[in-house]
Amino acid sequence: MKLNLFQNCKSTQSTITSLEDLYQDIKSERYKDKISTLRSLPTEEGQAHYKRTQLLGFAYSGEFDGPRLTENVTNYTQIIGLDYDKIEDPYSLRDLANSMPTTMMSFISPRGNGLKVFVSVNSGIEHHKTAWLQVDEFYAKAIGQSSDSSVKDVTRLCFISSDPEAYLNLNAETFKIKLGVFKKEPSVTQVPDFFNKALDDFRPGNRHNTIVSACGTAMNRGVSKEQLINFFSDYTSSSYTPEELESTVEDCYNRYEYNSPSNITLPNSPSGEGKYDWFSSHDGNKIVYAKLKRDLGSRIVAVPEIERVFGKDDSGRPVFGKDAFNCSYADFFFMLHDNGAKLSDSNFNKLMNSDDIEKLNPLSLFLSELKSSPWDKTKRVDQMIDAMNLAGDMEYNRRMLWKFFCNTYAFAMRGIDEEMPKRVYSRVVLILYTKERNTGKSSFLRQLGMQSVLEEITGISDLDIYYETKENEGKDSYDLMNALDSRFMVNFDDIQNMIIHSGGWLRSLISSETFGHRRKYDRLSKGLIRRAGFVGSTNHKELINDNDENRFLILTLNGRMNYDLLNEIDMMQFWGEIRQEVMAKGSECLYNEDDLDEIGFRGSDYMYVSRNDQVVSDMLVYSREPKLRMNYTQIEEIFRKNGIYFKGNELTYALRKLAPPGEDIYSKSNTKYLLVDIRVDKIGNGLSVPNSVHDLYLGGQGF
Structure with a gap:
């Protein structure tokens, strides 16, 4: 694959x-001196100027004839570049990125505090x-970081760097870009436009929600349930069957048909009859969104994670409990519809995302229940x-468990429970x-995590603050x-496989x-607080594969x-x-x-020793x-000369294990080298080395 290499970011000519x-x-550190000079500069401004004027840069998305202008692209490489800057631990982030099957190349940025990642795609310029x-969103979800x-x-340029652990996988999977779905025509004569749009969200783990959302839009536009079922039946599978599709659609249509304002009434309303003050004084059927948002903001709060709406009392505080107003997003959509607010699916999503609607975390409900039942002073820990x-x-055991319990609560509830410290760090997995x-x-951990306890106490469906991973879930x-x-x-049930095979992802996540993650009702990925x-x-x-863990x-x-x-x-x-x-x-009670x-x-x-670890420790x-x-x-x-090959970062991981706990395998000097010696007894006895190495250790013949 041909790429243009420019002398600096202002160059118009390239090789x-x-x-x-x-x-x-x-990888060979050809530009090590320049990169060392860059990193030694004391200010960001000085580093930025040096990078722009002194470092080579390559254009990775297209081959250019002349200056880097879109009209000068002669060949589109189908390479997407991601840039993660000012990262506290770029090496762990690199481990995560390199564990992705679509990562083609990655290396630490010139300044040393970032990461460059390159991915091949199947789409055109x-x-x-x-x-x-799409690539950025996918990687943000996977590694918890969004690209610049x-x-x-x-036309973007990427500056050259120096990284002995740079990664290249020319056999990486091509990232498939979704540009529309080509399918056979369903039996209906005309396909509503929103059907095709709904397919963008019709993916494993989200199919049920997509169908519920499509039902709301279909009923709003007078589309029959038969037409909707007929269309989506082409996309059913063993994991989402035609029977499940039909049952969901039937349930949504029946609920709409039999719901009425008298069944679901907003809190703080004098009665369920008559129109709410959401409409124009000139046209009684036209919604004024400012009125709608303001009125709902005074009556409800939303919990997006479980897609439920809860009422507020007269003072504006949310009220939870079996007898308090609460309903699903779907039921709330139908309630608005029956009260004259006939919103499109898109506008309903925007309404629920608006600043006027207060959003709460499910953990707010947990705190509400804790406060309603004060501790009785009995020591249960x-x-x-x-x-x-x-x-x-x-x-x-007692000291560390006590701290684990305290750290877990304080970390999860920071910013929610006003009595908790504002800064709490996630440190440890039990x-x-x-x-x-x-x-x-497993039963103990479910009890510790309060599985189903809140649902039993409040009677609120799907309210759970415990999550258990499924087999191979990552x-x-x-x-x-x-x-x-x-x-x-x-x-993480049976956590051993996750630790050993997650490619550093779990370690970084801890x-x-x-x-970074995109929720159902959000258009873009957002930075979220891990709790x-x-x-x-x-x-x-055999659990741990790092002696410094x-x-x-x-x-x-x-x-x-x-x-x-x-x-x-x-x-x-x-x-x-x-x-x-x-x-x-x-x-005092935190780690x-x-x-x-x-x-x-x-x-x-509890150390785990892999075949690679054994091979490396036998020779070094x-x-x-x-x-x-x-x-x-x-x-x-x-x-390699001895016929031993490593994939990805396998050699890096094995080398790190040679160092004692708390020590680095690399030198601290300006000249970066590894603190290892070759085992003398192996030279010539199963291990061939270069002549220079052989002479230094033993004298005599190498390769």
Whole structure:
């Protein structure tokens, strides 16, 4: 693939290079001196000027004949570039990006605090910006970070960098851009335009919601349920059957037919009869949206995560409970319709997103219930820990569990519970281990996470602050991403596979405070606050693949849990006690650096050693003063000469494990090299090395 290489960002003339050559230049650190100079400059302004004037740049989306103008594109490369700038940990972000099957190339940015990612797409130049938006949205959902939008132009230049761990996968999957669906004509004579628009959202995990939304629009426009069923039946499958489609449509149409203003009436209304004050004084049938928004804003609050509307009392405070006004978005849509506000589906979505409608997190309802049942002063935390039947150092177990409970509550409720600290950091995942099965691990975690408790207390359908991952569910799961800012706790059942095979995604997620995601009623991805605490269970002891890992609080069970004692614990009172602890003791009950060091030290008992780890440790050993200062490329070449190849970042991970806990495998000097020595006993005994290396270690013949 040919690309243009420019001397700087103002150059109009260029030379031709290739993606592979650019990758080799970046990985081999050809421009290391210039990049080191850039990073040593003390101000951002100085760095920006140096980058613009001194660094080479390549145009990745198109091949140009002359200056970088759209009209000068002679060949569209079908490459989309993403730019993540000012990232606290670009290396973890790179691990996440490289775990994506569509990532073709990535490298650390010239300044060292960002990441460049490149993805191949299947669309043409006329759809370049559409493609960029779809790729950015997909990656934001997967890695929790949105790209700088200034790179979406086809003429964009990317500056060269220096990164010995740069990534290239020429066999990466092509990202499929959705530009419309070509399908056979349904049996109806005319397809309403909104049917085709609805197909954009008709995806796994969102099909039911799409059909409900389409029903509302169809009924508004007088489209029959038979026509709607006939159209969407072409897109049913084993995971969304024709029977499920028909049942959903029938339910929506029947509900519309039999709903009336007397069945659902807005709170704070004198009666359910007559028109609300939403209409023009000149035309009684014309909605004045300013009036509608203002009136509804005084009467209701919305909880988008569960798509429900709740009423306010006369003082404007939300009221929760079995007897209080609450209904689903769908029912609320029909109620507005029956009261004269015949909104299109799009306008209803805009209404629910407007600033006039107060939005609440489901955790607000949790806090409301906690406050309504004050803690009775009974100590339940010790009871909970006793019932867990843990092995090992119980003083450590109690101290770390107490902090986990407090940290989980404070992190989830920051900004919601006014008594919580404003800044709380996510630090640790609680993992319960035992090789025995049927000990109650999963049941305990469901109880801890309050599964279905709020729904039982309030009678509100679908109100849950606990989420449990399904088999093989990971970063591509819409439901999981949805749960991160609306649930109190996420349980990764059988967490071992997630830790080992997530490509660093879970590790990065544990420390994240925010993430990018697009909800159903939002047009674009938004930065959301992560609230969920993480727990997991496993029957496998080999869990950690990094000897510097301090994010996993792994506790071993000593047989079955005491369920007689667990069943006696009132969980609302338990969390009420934890809330009081945080209010009284503040940061004292949250994790600190010493706690993390101790967790990391004790976690070494649960190390996972892969084949790659074994191969690398058999040939290399950590050394603070290595005989030969080798960089990443030199070490990789030695393995290749010996017929040993690594995929992606496998070698990087294995090299990091050679360093003792708390130590870096790279030198701290300006000359970047790895703190490793070759095992002398391996040279010539199964391991071939270059002559220079052989002479230094043993003298004699290498390759």
